[in-house]
Amino acid sequence: MELSQALPLVRRGDELAWEFFVRFFQGRVFGLAYHYTAQAEDARDLAQDVFVRIYQNLALVPDEPGCLPWIIRITRNACIDHLRRRKARPPLWDLPAEELFDLRATDQNPEEAHLAAVRKTMVHRALQELTDLNREIILLKEIQGLGLEEIAAILEVPLGTVKSRSNRARLELAQKLCAAGMGG
Amino acid sequence: MNEPLLPPEAGLDLTRAILARTSGPACQRLHNLACAFVDGELDSAQGGLVRLHLASCPSCQSLVGALIETRNLLPALAQTNPGPWFTQRVMRATTRRPAPQNATDRRPLWWKLMHRPRIALEAAYLGAAAGLVGSYLPIPTPPVSLRVPAFVHPLGASAQRVKSQVVQAERRSTLALQQSLRPKAATSAEPRPTLWQRSSAWARARLRAFRSAPPPPAKGNEASPANP
Numbered sequence: 001m002e003l004s005q006a007l008p009l010v011r012r013g014d015e016l017a018w019e020f021f022v023r024f025f026q027g028r029v030f031g032l033a034y035h036y037t038a039q040a041e042d043a044r045d046l047a048q049d050v051f052v053r054i055y056q057n058l059a060l061v062p063d064e065p066g067c068l069p070w071i072i073r074i075t076r077n078a079c080i081d082h083l084r085r086r087k088a089r090p091p092l093w094d095l096p097a098e099e100l101f102d103l104r105a106t107d108q109n110p111e112e113a114h115l116a117a118v119r120k121t122m123v124h125r126a127l128q129e130l131t132d133l134n135r136e137i138i139l140l141k142e143i144q145g146l147g148l149e150e151i152a153a154i155l156e157v158p159l160g161t162v163k164s165r166s167n168r169a170r171l172e173l174a175q176k177l178c179a180a181g182m183g184g
Numbered sequence: 185m186n187e188p189l190l191p192p193e194a195g196l197d198l199t200r201a202i203l204a205r206t207s208g209p210a211c212q213r214l215h216n217l218a219c220a221f222v223d224g225e226l227d228s229a230q231g232g233l234v235r236l237h238l239a240s241c242p243s244c245q246s247l248v249g250a251l252i253e254t255r256n257l258l259p260a261l262a263q264t265n266p267g268p269w270f271t272q273r274v275m276r277a278t279t280r281r282p283a284p285q286n287a288t289d290r291r292p293l294w295w296k297l298m299h300r301p302r303i304a305l306e307a308a309y310l311g312a313a314a315g316l317v318g319s320y321l322p323i324p325t326p327p328v329s330l331r332v333p334a335f336v337h338p339l340g341a342s343a344q345r346v347k348s349q350v351v352q353a354e355r356r357s358t359l360a361l362q363q364s365l366r367p368k369a370a371t372s373a374e375p376r377p378t379l380w381q382r383s384s385a386w387a388r389a390r391l392r393a394f395r396s397a398p399p400p401p402a403k404g405n406e407a408s409p410a411n412p
């Protein structure tokens with residue numbers, strides 16, 4: 001079933017279509033929340049909250065071209081709210097980011113899978129060292145694949161800023177990866 | 185005669201030396217073009233120049249290598265598996281269920297209100313408020329006339345006369361009691377005193393009596409004759 005076929009059913013409250021919708025977007029929502037929070041459990045709770053919010057506004061789910069940016073906007077807002085709350089009331093313990101990428105089922109052999117996981121972890125750590133705007137531009141453009149106009153609307157910054165920051169953010173990320181010994 | 189005059193290593197050193205004395209290294213220019221080069225957006229001439237620089241600059245080579253690596257890796261980070269039970273958790277949190285119809289839900293509203301944890305606090309608050317308001321209200325006076333029903337004794341006139349005398353005596357004593365109980369304010373134009381005012385007057389009277397009483401003899405005065 002295609003997402004475009006499922007969306008009208010989702011808006012009508014069909015539970016099977018809703019389950020398809022959740023399965024279709026849960027990886028993206030959880031991945032984005034994980035990149036923002038760097039905590040798997042927090043990201044899982046946030047992703048669940050995002051789906052509950054979507055479920056409470058099912059009639060507002062847009063059609064396919066605008067569906068992903070809409071979900072990403074909701075996820076980003078939830079993550080920023082969560083980070084503000086965490087900044088105001090930090091947790092008693094703060095564990096480092098878990099190696100979540102091992103959870104993915106792959107067809108690679110174990111050595112390749114391990115190397116890929118190590119590289120993803122390095123990229124994730126390098127992303128955490130970027131400035132907030134640069135990291136968000138990388139997250140939305142390079143990782144989630146959104147267009148420049150959509151990113152400018154989500155981040156509420158001028159389009160020119162997104163354009164100029166986009167390559168600079170990629171370059172900054174590559175420099176951090178070079179410093180970590182990757183890319184040579 | 186097409187043989188180069190210098191070996192390749194010496195040629196690179198010479199290039200670096202000349203660039204160092206003229207425009208400086210071209211790495212910054214390459215940084216500006218690196219993303220477009222990786223994305224294949226440069227024309228063939230600019231692409232050739234970039235390739236020429238990369239062949240002789242290891243740091244720019246590693247930078248472009250990292251850019252290529254991230255371009256291949258980043259889209260794969262878009263989706264991360266949230267775990268095997270995530271979908272079930274979301275479905276459990278979002279599926280509509282009818283409200284359970286058990287015995288507790290069929291209880292009346294007053295029962296539910298009475299069994300809230302805050303009911304004792306609310307009752308105490310209301311009681312305190314009622315007491316405060318009541319202390320400022322005027323005290324009601326008994327009715328002016330007390331009706332005594334007519335009494336006819338079935339045994340005879342003498343007994344009825346005695347009885348009427350008793351009744352009249354009771355009426356007189358009741359009226360005297362009413363006169364003594366009736367506050368003076370009821371007859372005058374002044375407002376009736378409240379419980380608060382009465383208690384304040386009582387406290388003032390006690391204070392006056394305490395002040396007017398002679399002070400008790402001090403211990404030092406008693407001991408003074410013994411120890412002059």
